[in-house]
Amino acid sequence: MSALGMAAVLTGCGLSGGSDDVTLRLVAADYGDSGANSSQKYWDGLVEAYEKKHPGVTVDVTVHSWNDVDAKVKEMVDAGKAPDMAQIGSYADYAAAGKLYKVSDLLSIPVEADFVPQLANAGEVRGVGYGMPFASSTRLLFYNKTLFAKAGIQAPTTWAELAEDAKALKRDGVAYPYALPLGPEEAQAETLQWMLSGGGGYTQTASAYSLDSAENVKTFDWLRDDLVGKGLTGPVAPGKLNRATAFAAFAAGDVGMLNGHPSLMKAAAAKGVKFGMVPMPGAEGPSKVSMGVADWMTAFRQNGHAEEVGDFLDFVYDEKNVLAFSREYDLLPVTGSASLTMGAAPQDADLKPFLDELPLSETYPVGRTSWAKVSADIKQQIGRAVAPGGDPAAVLGELQTAATTLDVGVGG
Structure with missing residues (x-):
C-alpha cells in the first residue's frame, strides 16, 4: 500500500455529446x-x-x-x-x-x-x-494486552520502559518482543517514527535533509544497543523484516509491541488478538510528534x-x-x-x-523531488545501522551525503 491507496484511470480529455459537454x-x-x-x-x-x-x-x-x-x-x-x-x-x-x-x-x-x-x-x-x-x-504503538498481562507489565511511555517491557516479554517466550521492520518494504516509515521520537527527523530545517543529525544518530545507537543488540526484536534481522510480515505476526499473537496504522486494528481483531494503542514512547516520555x-x-x-x-x-x-x-x-x-x-x-x-x-x-518530505530516491536508499540501507557491529553514524552519514547530492542535482 503506497502511503495509503486508491485508483482511477483517465485517458485524455474529450468532448461527449454537445459542444459544451x-x-x-x-x-x-x-x-x-x-x-x-x-x-x-x-x-x-x-x-x-x-x-x-x-x-x-x-x-x-x-x-x-x-x-x-x-x-x-x-x-x-x-x-x-x-x-x-x-x-x-x-x-x-x-x-x-x-x-x-x-x-x-x-x-x-x-x-x-x-x-x-x-x-x-x-x-x-x-x-x-x-x-x-x-x-x-498516523501511527501508534500497538501492544498485545494478553501478553502484557501475562508478563505483568504496562504499556510503555519511554524508551527505557519499552526496553524493560521487551525483556519481560522475551522471558515469557514471545517471539517478537518488539517488532522492528526496517526491511525494504516500508523501512522509511519505521525509521521516521523512531527519529521523531528521539527529537530528530528527516528534515529538521526547511532547506535541507538532516538524516545524520546528532538526535538521529543517538536514536539508532539506542536501537542497536538496547533493543536489537539485546535480542529483543525477534528472530528476523530488522533489516530483513518487512512491515507486512510484522503486522501478520502481530495478528497471529507472536508480537508484543510494534508501530501500526489503523488497518492493523481490523486484522488483529479478526484473529481475536486483544490489543491496546498508545502514543509512541520517546526518550524521556511520550513522543511529542507522530509520523503522518x-x-x-x-x-x-x-x-x-x-x-x-x-x-x-x-x-x-x-x-x-x-x-x-x-x-x-x-x-x-x-x-x-x-x-x-x-x-x-x-x-x-x-x-x-x-x-x-x-x-x-x-509527514515525509514529499514536496522534495529528491524524496523518492532518498526513500528508496533508506529502505535498502537503514537496516545496516542496527545490525551487529553496525555504525549508525556511518550509515546515516552515507544516506545524508547521497540525499544532499540528489538535492543539488534536482534542485530540492
Missing part, C-alpha cells in the same frame, strides 16, 4: 482489500451523484492497485496522454516539471482552507500547493478544464464524501470539518486515537 478522466489507487470494498465502487457512487447535478460533465474513473497506479500514471504522462486528475502516492516530480495545476487555481477558497494544515503544507513545493491531500494516517502519511490528488494541466476539474474536486472534498471514504477504509479525514465530525462521533471511536495524533504529525 466535457469528459474528465481520473486515475486513482485502490484502498480496498477485496472486490466487495474496491475503491472503484466508492468512485462509481460518487461520480453518479455528481453527474446527476452536472449533466454537462462526465467523469470516467479507473482504479488500479497501489502496486501499479503510480507507474500507470507515469506511462500516460510520458505518452503525452496525461489524465485530468490522478490520485497517487507522490506529486513533486510532476509539479517541478510544470505539469500540474496549482491547488489555488482549482478549489474554492472554503474547500482549500479546510485541509488539515500539516497535510496542506506537505502538498507544497517551494511554498506553492500542488498536491491535495486525499487520505491520511498522506496520499495525494493531483490535476494535470495538459487537457485544460480547470473550472470543471475544480468543481468536481470541490464535490470530492465535501465533508460527507470525505467521511464516507475515511470510514470505508479506516483512514483519517484530510479536512478539518470531517475531522471534527469524526472526533465527536461514537461510531468512529476506534479511529479517534489516530485522529488525535494528526495535528502533531510530521
Whole structure:
C-alpha cells in the first residue's frame, strides 16, 4: 500500500455529446482489500451523484492497485496522454516539471482552507500547493494486552520502559518482543517514527535533509544497543523484516509491541488478538510528534478544464464524501470539518486515537523531488545501522551525503 491507496484511470480529455459537454478522466489507487470494498465502487457512487447535478460533465474513473497506479500514471504522462486528475502516492516530480495545476487555481477558497494544515503544507513545493491531500494516517504503538498481562507489565511511555517491557516479554517466550521492520518494504516509515521520537527527523530545517543529525544518530545507537543488540526484536534481522510480515505476526499473537496504522486494528481483531494503542514512547516520555502519511490528488494541466476539474474536486472534498471514504477504509479525514465530525462521533471511536495524533504529525518530505530516491536508499540501507557491529553514524552519514547530492542535482 503506497502511503495509503486508491485508483482511477483517465485517458485524455474529450468532448461527449454537445459542444459544451466535457469528459474528465481520473486515475486513482485502490484502498480496498477485496472486490466487495474496491475503491472503484466508492468512485462509481460518487461520480453518479455528481453527474446527476452536472449533466454537462462526465467523469470516467479507473482504479488500479497501489502496486501499479503510480507507474500507470507515469506511462500516460510520458505518452503525452496525461489524465485530468490522478490520485497517487507522490506529486513533486510532476509539479517541478510544470505539469500540474496549482491547488489555488482549482478549489474554492472554503474547500482549500479546510485541509488539515500539516497535510496542506506537505502538498507544497517551494511554498506553492500542488498536491491535495486525499487520505491520511498516523501511527501508534500497538501492544498485545494478553501478553502484557501475562508478563505483568504496562504499556510503555519511554524508551527505557519499552526496553524493560521487551525483556519481560522475551522471558515469557514471545517471539517478537518488539517488532522492528526496517526491511525494504516500508523501512522509511519505521525509521521516521523512531527519529521523531528521539527529537530528530528527516528534515529538521526547511532547506535541507538532516538524516545524520546528532538526535538521529543517538536514536539508532539506542536501537542497536538496547533493543536489537539485546535480542529483543525477534528472530528476523530488522533489516530483513518487512512491515507486512510484522503486522501478520502481530495478528497471529507472536508480537508484543510494534508501530501500526489503523488497518492493523481490523486484522488483529479478526484473529481475536486483544490489543491496546498508545502514543509512541520517546526518550524521556511520550513522543511529542507522530509520523503522518498522506496520499495525494493531483490535476494535470495538459487537457485544460480547470473550472470543471475544480468543481468536481470541490464535490470530492465535501465533508460527507470525505467521511464516507475515511470510514470505508479506516483512514483519517484530510479536512478539518470531517475531522471534527469524526472526533465527536461514537461510531468512529476506534479511529479517534489516530485522529488525535494528526495535528502533531510530521509527514515525509514529499514536496522534495529528491524524496523518492532518498526513500528508496533508506529502505535498502537503514537496516545496516542496527545490525551487529553496525555504525549508525556511518550509515546515516552515507544516506545524508547521497540525499544532499540528489538535492543539488534536482534542485530540492
